[in-house]
Amino acid sequence: MAMANTERCRKPNPLALLLFVSLSLCLHFSRASSSSPSLLGFQGSAAARGLKQVQENIHEHEVHCSRERSRAASKIIEEYLTPFIEKERYQLPNKCRLHPDYDLFRDQEQHKIYVDINEWRCGYCRKSFYEEKYLDQHFDNRHYELLNVSQGKCLADLCGALHCDLMMDSVQKKTKCNPAAAVRNKHLCESLADSCFPVKEGPSASRLHEFFLRQFCDAHNCSGRQKPFSKGRRKRRSIFFISMSILVLLLLPLFYLFVYLYQRGIRRGTQDLRRVTESTRKKKPS
Numbered sequence: 162m163a164m165a166n167t168e169r170c171r172k173p174n175p176l177a178l179l180l181f182v183s184l185s186l187c188l189h190f191s192r193a194s195s196s197s198p199s200l201l202g203f204q205g206s207a208a209a210r211g212l213k214q215v216q217e218n219i220h221e222h223e224v225h226c227s228r229e230r231s232r233a234a235s236k237i238i239e240e241y242l243t244p245f246i247e248k249e250r251y252q253l254p255n256k257c258r259l260h261p262d263y264d265l266f267r268d269q270e271q272h273k274i275y276v277d278i279n280e281w282r283c284g285y286c287r288k289s290f291y292e293e294k295y296l297d298q299h300f301d302n303r304h305y306e307l308l309n310v311s312q313g314k315c316l317a318d319l320c321g322a323l324h325c326d327l328m329m330d331s332v333q334k335k336t337k338c339n340p341a342a343a344v345r346n347k348h349l350c351e352s353l354a355d356s357c358f359p360v361k362e363g364p365s366a367s368r369l370h371e372f373f374l375r376q377f378c379d380a381h382n383c384s385g386r387q388k389p390f391s392k393g394r395r396k397r398r399s400i401f402f403i404s405m406s407i408l409v410l411l412l413l414p415l416f417y418l419f420v421y422l423y424q425r426g427i428r429r430g431t432q433d434l435r436r437v438t439e440s441t442r443k444k445k446p447s
């Protein structure tokens with residue numbers, strides 16, 4: 162009885178054998194299949210990883226430089242500084258960080274086509290978008306290679322000096338003034354004035370230097386007495402707007418007069434025609 166028991170134990174179980182064989186075969190095949198193409202797969206994944214790294218590097222730069230804040234800074238320069246520079250016929254030196262070349266996003270921003278309120282078009286590939294933010298996303302995803310990514314070319318870095326928050330918030334929030342930040346921003350602001358409008362360059366540079374301090378730098382303190390942009394903004398657009406309004410106001414009565422005369426002409430024409438037909442009808446029976 163005991164003998165039979167041990168014999169049964171020694172006898173290999175066919176089911177376990179089959180399981181073992183199939184498992185080892187499976188292992189062998191998986192190893193074989195991963196031996197030669199694995200190199201290819203590895204190379205592919207390495208290339209993909211490299212590409213991803215490049216993309217991440219570029220996106221890292223984008224993260225470091227805010228498109229929105231760069232846009233605000235650019236708008237402030239365009240409205241509160243450029244008209245005064247143009248008036249003085251002054252050329253910003255290349256080392257000046259307010260120079261348009263220092264705007265990383267300038268080329269992309271210039272390739273935005275505003276069609277109407279619900280349509281923005283990409284100037285590179287002509288694709289249309291409902292909102293500007295989707296076009297921004299499209300630029301980030303499809304045309305990031307066009308960004309001139311290099312160190313120190315981020316206009317958003319100057320936002321502290323240029324008061325970008327005022328431009329970006331439609332409703333101004335009352336935040337507590339931070340004296341350390343105010344000192345830092347004033348320092349940046351004054352360094353911009355020195356590098357962009359060196360006093361020794363001549364009378365126009367020195368006038369603009371003074372102007373820049375009043376327009377942007379004076380307000381960097383916690384007293385709240387000086388307001389930024391004290392010297393005003395560009396007036397060119399308002400003059401254009403006024404002249405266009407006057408032109409429209411002059412043309413509108415002329416247009417209505419033309420429509421009135423035209424309709425009166427048609428009415429008189431039909432009345433004449435009716436009179437002619439009636440007279441011919443009257444003549445016919447006699």
Ligand SMILES: [Zn+2]
Pocket residue numbers: 283284285286287288299303304
């Ligand atoms: Zn595009």
